Amino acid sequence: MSHSTAEVLVGGAVLAAALGFGIYAVQSTGFELGSDGYPLKASFRSAEGVNVGTDVRLAGVKVGTVTGIELNAETYRADTVITIRDGVMIPDDSAIVVASEGLLGGNFVEISPGGSLFYYGAEDEILDTQGSVSLISLLMKFVAGDEE
Numbered sequence: 001m002s003h004s005t006a007e008v009l010v011g012g013a014v015l016a017a018a019l020g021f022g023i024y025a026v027q028s029t030g031f032e033l034g035s036d037g038y039p040l041k042a043s044f045r046s047a048e049g050v051n052v053g054t055d056v057r058l059a060g061v062k063v064g065t066v067t068g069i070e071l072n073a074e075t076y077r078a079d080t081v082i083t084i085r086d087g088v089m090i091p092d093d094s095a096i097v098v099a100s101e102g103l104l105g106g107n108f109v110e111i112s113p114g115g116s117l118f119y120y121g122a123e124d125e126i127l128d129t130q131g132s133v134s135l136i137s138l139l140m141k142f143v144a145g146d147e148e
Contacts, residue, residue, distance in 0.1 A: 093115065
């Protein structure tokens with residue numbers, strides 16, 4: 001009888017660990033159950049370092065996540081879908097930038113709000129975009145003495 005009790009306890013521990021890993025995987029990818037929000041589109045020249053689940057920030061505060069990214073075969077740009085949580089209104093003259101947390105930090109998407117009295121609605125496209133800047137290319141320009 002004790003042999004079967006030990007098996008049940010070990011099995012329960014294994015299931016608890018698997019559940020813990022599953023919860024961690026869901027949270028680390030940015031997937032949220034029952035998340036409310038509205039999607040916006042943006043097209044970047046370079047979305048290096050941005051993946052599904054990357055934070056979207058406004059004034060340093062997370063207001064959404066990247067929910068889709070794919071290459072546009074016609075324009076060779078990264079078409080991105082971001083979901084902004086309900087209640088956060090983005091002026092329709094805002095800019096969206098792929099920013100870096102520092103030399104060793106990851107990238108995130110930053111929204112620089114404009115001053116318009118009108119706001120983006122669901123499925124609207126943010127036209128003022130700036131892609132990520134490659135640190136390696138900047139260093140190469142500095143080393144080469146390029147004055148551009």
